Amino acid sequence: MKVIKNLVDRDGNGSITLFPEEPEDMWHTYNLLTLGDHLTASAIRKVSTESSTGSTSTHRVHTTLTTTITSIDFDPPSSTLHINGRVITENKHVKLGSYHTLDLELNRNFTITKPNGGWDSVAMQVIRDACDPAEKAEIGAVVMQEGLANVCLVTEYMTVLRQRVDVSLPRKRRGVAMVSFDKGMERFYEQVYQAILKHLPIESLKVVLLASPGFLADGLMKYIFAKATTAGNIPLLRSRPKFITAHTSSGHIHSLSELLASQEIQARLTNTRFLKESRAIDEFYAMMTTDEDRAWYGISEVEKAVGKGAVQTLLISNSLMRSQTVVERRRYVRMVEEVKGNGGEALVLSSVHESGRRLDGLGGVAAILGFPLLGLDEDENEEEAEEEEEGQRLEKEANGEGAVNGVNGTEVVKVKV
Amino acid sequence: MSLGGQQQPNITVSNTAELERVAKTRKNLDVAEEYKKLKTKENANFVVIGHVDAGKSTLMGRLLYDLGVVDERTLKKYKQEAEKIGKSSFAFAWVLDQTSEERSRGVTIDIASNKFETENCSYTILDAPGHKDFIPNMIAGASQADFAVLVIDSTTGEFETGFNFRGQTKEHTLLVRSMGVQRIIVAVNKLDNANWSSARFEEITAQIGQFLTTAGFNPKNVSFVPCSGLTGANVTKKPKEGLIPWYTGGTLVDELEKTKPSKRAIEKPFRLTVADVFRGGVMHPVSVAGRVDAGSVQVGDILVDMPTGERAAVKAIEVDDEQRDWAIAGHNAVLHLAGIEIDHIRQGDILCDPTHPIPAVSSFNMKILAFESITPMMVDIHRGRLNTAGRVAKMIAVYDKATGTVTKKKPRHILAGGLASITVQVDNGPGVIGGGTIPVEVGTRIVLRAFGQTVAAGLVEA
Ligand SMILES: Nc1nc2c(ncn2[C@@H]2O[C@H](COP(=O)(O)OP(=O)(O)OP(=O)(O)O)[C@@H](O)[C@H]2O)c(=O)[nH]1
Ligand SMILES: [Mg+2]
Secondary structure, three states: OEEEEEOOOOOOOOEEEEOOOOOOHHHHHHHOOOOOOEEEEEEEEEEEEEEEOOOEEEEEEEEEEEEEEEEEEEEEOEEEEEEEEEHHHHHHOOOOOOEEEEEOOOOOEEEEEEEOOOOHHHHHHHHHHHHHOOOOOOEEEEEEEEEEEEEEEEEEOOOOEEEEEEOOOOOOOOOOOOOHHHHHHHHHHHHHHHHHHHHHOOOOEEEEEEOOEEEEEEEHHHHHHHHHHHHOOHHHHHHHHEEEEEEOOOOOOOHHHHHHHHHHHHHHOOOOOOHHHHHHHHHHHHHHOOOOHEEEEEEHHHHHHHHHHOEEEEEEHHHHOOOOOOHHHHHHHHHHHHHHOOOOEEEEEEOOOHHHHHHHHOOOOEEOOOOOOOOOOOOOOHHHHHHHHHHHHHHHHHHHOOOHHHHHHHHHHHOOO | OOEEOOOOOOOOOOOHHHHHHHHOOOOOHHHHHHHOOOOOOEEEEEEEEEOOOOOHHEEEEEEEEOOOOOOHHHHHHHHHHHHHHHHHHHOOOHHOOOOOHHHHHHHHHHHHEEEEEEEOOEEEEEEEEOOOOHHHHHHHHHOOOOOOEEEOOOOOOOHHHHHHHOOOOHHHHHHHHHOOOOOOOEEEHHHHHHHOOHHHHHHHOOOOOOOOHHOOHHHHHHHEEEEOOOOEEOOOEEEOOOOOOOOOOOOHHHHHHOOOOOOOOOOOOOOOEEEEEEOOOOOOOEEEEEEEOOOEEEOOOOOEEEEEEEEEEEEEEOOOEEOOOEEEEEOEEEEEEOOOHOOOOOOOOOOOOOOOOOOOOOOEEEEEEEEOOOOOOOEEEEEEEEEEEEEEEEEEHHHEEOOEEEEEEOOOEEEOEEEEEEEEEOOOOOOOOOOOOOEEOOOOEEEEOOOOOOEEEEEEEE
């Protein structure tokens, strides 16, 4: 990503014009956008014209539109971003106030304008990360168990499942010949091999990890290179040093975190961001078992720990940061800033990595404390406090504070405040 | 309702004609009545568990050979072939280690089932793999077992390794207990390596006995048998005079015979957990093998497969390789099906009574015994042969182990060893078959694992 123009003032208001260059930039953009922001981007609009004879014809015109964002849709596998909004600038092809979906494209400028000091420190960090020219590690990872393989692409910020292979292998029963087990296994390997060829850009990857319990990963490794040899697939044979086998206890995607925790893999992938994130969440869980008073999760608990200056490492998922109310986002940004201000570390984890998914399971935020604190979950009448908080949030939204979201609006109706 | 996101069976109509044709062959038997009338032998399944290389497969191979289930010629062939690849000590194990991978590596990977009969009972052996990587397969076997045989390697150092903190002796035992097994026979094996020392036997008996009690086994359901699978001593035959003068009990087979068969859920709605799906022959394009967990089935019945919701008709039934008109809870059966495609039924599915199908749910509550510390976390959910990805989504309460009263609601952390209720959510990632649901009902036994360790086990609750 490149910053083309930065017109943000000291209060965090204003606009930034960006130039996305690679698919992952769409993910960064997704994390920058908030409902209510203004987005200016090029659009294709169908225009009907009526000729003097009364016949109509439609044609497409390229134009530039500015909308107020009403909803955002991101599709990780294809890295595409669709942004719905209402048109707010006069345009000769489009009526003011009409709805339009902007599909951002690579190599085309767009401009985001944020009101209410929306360019906060976390948003500016996203911009810096996106524009970091350092070489980015991309790895292929195939995690397997008997009959199941998940073929994944892991980039700095995203883990994308490219293909899932799921076949039934024959089971041991009396009267089943030995060859049928071998045949079943070979069929499985063949499908995984084809999925790798089709979905992993091996030549541009740093490493390709094959991982499983038992002997599957080794078996697949042998299969791949036996196949590559007979097929004379020179590029694949040349990539052989990139292939590493490793151990996981299952073939489910979440075993990727187990894979990243292994020392051998860590040695090959030093300084990659996703490894750091993965390690941080592992440390949180480890702390929970060794000293539970130094491991806290959940927004109100962690917020209290932050308030007491106790947080050594704050983990927060960008799914929370994408929170669609400005008020809430400010609350999270404040936590990040306070922890950093106290000399702690604050990591914003990507919710589309396994580490981020684990964090989301903990409510999106967790903290390792420098010293133990007791009973952060206990004061007040817990349940009531929680309900009240939720009630207040919904009330604010209903009053139009923050949320500009129709969906949240309907939620209010369902919940008794 | 705690069983979240239930799926209704989506019954397809294309195969109705086929289903109806088979349904006409139904003899409308009262299966429970037939079962009472039929004076067949009792039948029981037992799972053979223990640390890797404890000698489980060898012991079972020996037992089958000495009882004449495996003939001389077959064993001779195994001996020769095993010798050729430098694995001659594994000849007996080859009776159960059937695949080339297992034989060349000398390790059991998947459950092997085999049958033998004594005077009063027909047994199905479920020989489990000991290696920790294959615990999912061990769980599949344990889920079908009425009781367990725990095999211990009494060789100096080996018992200690298997019994320590990360060995599989304890993990397997805790797993079978939490899967409902109450009776356990401990085969103190490889005693030939320990000079048939009574001191060694006593030492192992004391340590294991104490552990079994803490694991929740009633001492009266536990027995210890000194033996050697390799030499065959005290497996099916009394050992030579003077070998173990200090032992007065019976052989391994004697102990098996002392086991009372467990109660069968005959009156409950029909459930069969699919262990394997295969082409049963030209006449039978779709066949399934599995144990009848509950209820009964007869030729002509229409069943529903869960979680897919597809219907199938039962064309023919085999129990113990014999054609039958019906099968009942406890039987290991092969059902030949019509009206369903082979790709539409999978290992781990549950075939059910269509009027009372098991719900397929995306989340459920369960009461657990925590083996490790639990916080909201990613887990592998095991239900017999089925295993799928999921997460501990909510922690409902922790209980006092003695009184069962709630000690804390909404705990943030459950300590290892604790008793608790939690909500488990099934992953619904793209391409997950069954759309991110799992067939469970109140009382279903579930094991949760993470990072290669069993973290909790327990029962689905309302
Ligand atoms: N001395 C002696 N060796 C034995 C005995 N039983 C088994 N062994 C040896 O122990 C090794 C492992 O035997 P297996 O039967 O494969 O052990 P297992 O418990 O089935 O192993 P897994 O299924 O892989 O966990 C083989 O080399 C056997 O010959 C015994 O009673 N005495
Ligand atoms: Mg074995």
